[in-house]
Amino acid sequence: MLAIVLFVTVQAQHVFNKGSIMFNAGIGMPASNGVIPTINFSGEVGVIPTGNIGLVSFGGLAEFQVANYNWLGSNEVFPRVYFGPRAAWHVHAFNSDEFDAYAGVGLGISISGGTTHYGNDINFNPDVFVGGRWMFKSSLGLFAEAGYSGLSVLKFGITFGF
Numbered sequence: 001m002l003a004i005v006l007f008v009t010v011q012a013q014h015v016f017n018k019g020s021i022m023f024n025a026g027i028g029m030p031a032s033n034g035v036i037p038t039i040n041f042s043g044e045v046g047v048i049p050t051g052n053i054g055l056v057s058f059g060g061l062a063e064f065q066v067a068n069y070n071w072l073g074s075n076e077v078f079p080r081v082y083f084g085p086r087a088a089w090h091v092h093a094f095n096s097d098e099f100d101a102y103a104g105v106g107l108g109i110s111i112s113g114g115t116t117h118y119g120n121d122i123n124f125n126p127d128v129f130v131g132g133r134w135m136f137k138s139s140l141g142l143f144a145e146a147g148y149s150g151l152s153v154l155k156f157g158i159t160f161g162f
Contacts, residue, residue, distance in 0.1 A: 015100035015135050015161075016055060016090045020046040022133070024143045026157020031148060033067040035077060038152040040064075044088060055090045061106060061127060063151045082151045084108020086127050100133040110150040125150030133159050 016022065021043070028038040044059030063082040068075070086106030106127030113120060129147030136142075144156040 013095040013097060014055075014090075014092050015097060015133060015141075016046050016057065016102070018046045018049050018055060020057075021162040023160045023162075024155075024157055025160075026143065026155050028063065028152030028155040030065055030067070031151055031153045033069055033080075034151075035066045035068045038063045038065045038155075040152065040155050040157070042086070044086070046090070050089070052092060054092045057088045057090060057102075057104075058085070059088075060085050061108065061149060063149060065151045067112065079113045080110060080151060082108050082110040082125065082149055084125075084127060086129075088129075088131075098135050100135070101130075102132070103130040104128075106149075108149065123150065131155075135159065135161060 023043045024041065026040050028040050030038055040061065040063040042059060042061040044057040046055050046057050048056040050056060061082070061084060065080045066077060067080050068077050084106050086104055088102045088104030090100055090102040108125055108127055110123050110125050127149040129145045131143060131145035133141050133143045139161045141159040141161070143159045146154050
């Protein structure tokens with residue numbers, strides 16, 4: 001019984017643990033050609049504990065952007081989307097049931113729906129990021145990420161935990 005209590009206590013010291021599920025919904029600062037902030041959704045599940053130093057999660061990212069391209073007098077506004085898998089390592093170097101720090105990588109596809117220069121352009125883009133969460137309730141918090149996904153360089157918004 002003591003082992004079960006200790007296990008639950010150790011697990012409760014971190015925001016993100018094995019089996020944890022988090023969803024983010026936010027806006028981002030466009031990496032290029034952005035007219036308005038990007039809209040992004042991401043999710044992840046805690047899968048591989050790495051001892052006392054952290055946890056590896058797997059999930060995905062989807063973003064939407066309205067972009068603008070100006071070249072030699074043409075002014076084109078077009079939609080862009082990005083989606084792809086990602087993995088992150090959550091740092092457990094400090095004990096906190098409110099803060100989660102992480103870094104990760106992914107690879108996704110960006111699709112531009114323009115009619116001239118960017119007409120139906122499809123590219124593979126890396127997703128490299130560092131981020132953090134502040135959970136002010138066990139299932140509700142805020143997140144921020146910096147990095148590059150092809151559409152945005154900074155993201156922030158709300159986090160839902162399950």
